[in-house]
Amino acid sequence: MTARPIAVVGASAAGITAAEALRRAGWDGPLTLIGDEPHLPYDRPPLSKQLLHGAWEPERLLLRSKEQIDPLSLDLRLGTRATGLDVATRTLTLDDGERLTCAGVIIATGVAARTLPAADGLAGVFTLRTLDDALALRDRLSGGVRRLVVVGNGVLGCEAAAVARELGHEVTLIGRQPVPMVAAVGAGIGELLAEEHAARGVRLLTGEVAEFEAASDPAPGAPAQVGGVRLADGSRLPADLVLLAIGSEPAVSWLTDPALDTTDGLGCDAYCAAAPGIYAAGDVARWEHPLHGRPLRFEHRMNATEQAMAAARNLVAELTAERAAEADDPAEGDGPSAGDGPGEADGTAAGAKRPERRPFAPVPYFWSDQYGLKLQAYGLTAGADQVETTVLDHDARRAVALFGRDGRAVGVLACALPPRQIRALRAAVATPLPWEEARDRVREGTTAG
Numbered sequence: 001m002t003a004r005p006i007a008v009v010g011a012s013a014a015g016i017t018a019a020e021a022l023r024r025a026g027w028d029g030p031l032t033l034i035g036d037e038p039h040l041p042y043d044r045p046p047l048s049k050q051l052l053h054g055a056w057e058p059e060r061l062l063l064r065s066k067e068q069i070d071p072l073s074l075d076l077r078l079g080t081r082a083t084g085l086d087v088a089t090r091t092l093t094l095d096d097g098e099r100l101t102c103a104g105v106i107i108a109t110g111v112a113a114r115t116l117p118a119a120d121g122l123a124g125v126f127t128l129r130t131l132d133d134a135l136a137l138r139d140r141l142s143g144g145v146r147r148l149v150v151v152g153n154g155v156l157g158c159e160a161a162a163v164a165r166e167l168g169h170e171v172t173l174i175g176r177q178p179v180p181m182v183a184a185v186g187a188g189i190g191e192l193l194a195e196e197h198a199a200r201g202v203r204l205l206t207g208e209v210a211e212f213e214a215a216s217d218p219a220p221g222a223p224a225q226v227g228g229v230r231l232a233d234g235s236r237l238p239a240d241l242v243l244l245a246i247g248s249e250p251a252v253s254w255l256t257d258p259a260l261d262t263t264d265g266l267g268c269d270a271y272c273a274a275a276p277g278i279y280a281a282g283d284v285a286r287w288e289h290p291l292h293g294r295p296l297r298f299e300h301r302m303n304a305t306e307q308a309m310a311a312a313r314n315l316v317a318e319l320t321a322e323r324a325a326e327a328d329d330p331a332e333g334d335g336p337s338a339g340d341g342p343g344e345a346d347g348t349a350a351g352a353k354r355p356e357r358r359p360f361a362p363v364p365y366f367w368s369d370q371y372g373l374k375l376q377a378y379g380l381t382a383g384a385d386q387v388e389t390t391v392l393d394h395d396a397r398r399a400v401a402l403f404g405r406d407g408r409a410v411g412v413l414a415c416a417l418p419p420r421q422i423r424a425l426r427a428a429v430a431t432p433l434p435w436e437e438a439r440d441r442v443r444e445g446t447t448a449g
Contacts, residue, residue, distance in 0.1 A: 003029040004101055005075065006315065007092055009082045010108030010251075011035025013043060014282030014304040016063050018106045019072055021312035025355065027319075032075040032100065034082055034092075039131055040066065045301050047134040048159040049369055053166065054138060058131060082109075087259040087275045104277040104315045107255070107266055108308060111248035111283045111299060116151075118212050124226035125212065125242045128160060140241055145169055149229050149239040151209055153180040155368050157245030158193065162370040165200050172203040172237055174229075180204070181368075183382055185375065185401065188389025189415050192397045193370065200371060207231040212242065248299065250284045265297045270359040272311040277322075279315050281308040290361045291431055292380065292410065300366035310360040317355040324354065363430050364411075373397055376422055379411030379429035388439065392417075392446060400425070400446050402439055409438030414446075421446055 008018045011033055019033050035041070042061040050056035069076070077094070084093035085105065092100045113127035126137045140146070146169045150157045153175025161173045173180070179190035180197065194204055208231065215227025229237045250265040259275050261267030265286035268274045272287050280287070282304035286297040368375045386404035393399075396416055403411035410432050412425045424445030428438045 004090075004103040005030035005032045006104045006106070006319075007032040007034060007100060007102045008106045008108060009034045009092065010110060010282070010284075011037065011039075011041045011076075011078060012108050012110050012282060012304065013041065013063060013301060014108035014110070014308040015106075016041040016069075017305045017308035018108060018281055018312045019074060021309040022106075022316060023072055025313050025316040027312075027316050029103070030075060031072065032077060032102075034077045034080050034094070036079070036081040037130060037132075038079040040064065040069065040078070042131055043301070044129075047131065048128055048156055049163060051131075051134050052128075052138050052141075052160060053163045054142075058135070061131065081254075083254050085255055085257055085260075085278070087257045087278060090277050102277075104279070104319055106308070106311050106315060107274070107278070107280040107284060108282045108304075109251035109254075109284050112251050113244070113248055114246045115244055116209065116212075116246070118209070119226075119242070119244065121223050122212055122214065122226050123218075123223040124240065125244065127244050128156060129248070137241070137243065141167060141169060146240040147238055148172070148241045148243065149174065149237050150243045150245055151229070152245035152247065153177065153204075154245060154247065155181055155184060157243070158197070158370055159368060160243055160245060161197065161202050162200070165197075165202055166371070170203075171201070172205060172239075173197065174205045174207055174209070174231070174237075176206070176208060178206045184366075185377075185381065185413055185415075186384070186387040186389055186403065188387070188391070189375070189399050189401050189413060192391070192394075192399055192415060193373075196371060196373060196397055205231075205237075207233055207235070210234075248283075250286075250297070252284060267295065270361075271314045271357045272307060272360050273314065273318070277315070277318065279311040281311040285311075287360060290359045296364075296380070298364050298366075300364065302365045303362065306362050307360060310358070313355065314357040314360075317357045320354055363426060373416050375413065375415050376417075377411060377413035378426045379403070379409075380405070381411040381413055384411065386435065390442075390446070400442060402428075402435075402442050404435050404438075405432075407435055408432040409435050412438075412442060417446065 008015045041063045081095040090102045113129040119125040148164050149172045150161045161171050164171045180193045182190040210232045211230045213228040214224035218224040252262040266280040268287035270288045272279050283299040289296045381403045384403035389401040391399045398416040401413045428441040
């Protein structure tokens with residue numbers, strides 16, 4: 001019997017990592033990697049920094065070269081979109097009409113950039129999620145000074161605004177909140193970032209976009225070019241270019257099977273399983289974190305790779321257990337995993353020790369680079385009910401913030417701290433500690449050395 005493949009949907013950082021981890025975990029059967037972009041898997045964080053700046057070219061973003069991917073023996077489907085998934089039979093439907101029945105599926109489709117209906121069909125309005133997005137915006141930022149309005153003062157908007165100012169453009173940064181990145185870094189460090197952006201020449205505004213204005217009547221058959229942004233308070237900002245950095249939506253609209261929970265991403269258990277044989281990893285996955293006792297979803301690069309490895313290991317463990325159960329009870333051989341599992345004909349290497357599923361319990365990590373500042377965070381910073389910020393050097397923007405929830409410290413964030421101090425901070429929130437104990441550890445870590 002021909003072995004069914006494992007399919008990884010999303011040729012992303014999580015997707016390619018999952019494919020590699022499946023092979024390491026012993027899956028030697030068919031392995032399909034499906035990506036809706038035509039590019040080999042690439043790294044996304046540099047899109048808003050090194051690539052947009054022009055310091056890097058697209059080739060440097062590739063996570064693996066073709067020569068590195070070839071040994072994985074992938075059925076690589078680039079430029080292909082998954083349009084449906086039948087959970088009971090683990091069958092994917094692709095945009096060309098093909099139906100692919102799988103031994104297991106790992107969903108790593110990430111997120112899609114939010115946009116505004118008023119921007120539809122208007123030239124000069126960009127989002128920044130894909131390689132093609134970044135290259136298109138970079139092209140328009142070349143060849144002279146532009147008036148760029150960045151709508152959204154979260155991480156992406158702040159990073160892009162910093163790059164545009166370094167390139168010499170006139171930049172206005174608009175946010176609903178008066179403090180940049182406040183949801184991620186808290187008010188104290190957010191205010192330091194605001195000072196840094198203002199000192200670099202970025203105009204900071206608080207408001208909401210009411211409409212976009214065209215520069216002039218377009219030529220026949222051509223789209224209108226954006227010429228300005230009007231805010232809800234009636235003020236108008238002239239603009240040659242607009243970047244919408246207003247957040248993202250998990251890419252789950254294609255998952256319509258009622259067996260799946262697609263509320264704020266794809267709901268998973270502590271093992272990253274959304275259903276039997278169906279796992280998720282990366283920005284799209286919302287899973288039960290064992291230490292924090294609640295569902296979490298992270299749009300951060302480190303989590304994508306760590307979760308992909310966990311999902312792959314756990315899927316192989318599940319398939320191994322399924323096949324073992326079928327061997328004990330041949331009547332079970334008509335299910336979706338028949339012919340798949342351990343053994344030479346099934347996909348996992350014969351003779352290997354039976355793996356076990358393990359909960360995924362990482363210490364979340366994210367970073368952001370703006371101008372010469374590096375922000376690094378461990379644990380949970382969003383949703384805190386207690387934040388304490390200590391400014392160590394105002395002029396250098398050196399600061400640390402501790403984040404708490406229900407009397408326990410759950411996250412810590414540092415701005416412009418040296419590496420030796422950053423490493424010490426992780427231990428303070430690796431497991432939720434009582435607030436006072438964690439605060440003492442942070443103080444010790446930031447004064448040591």
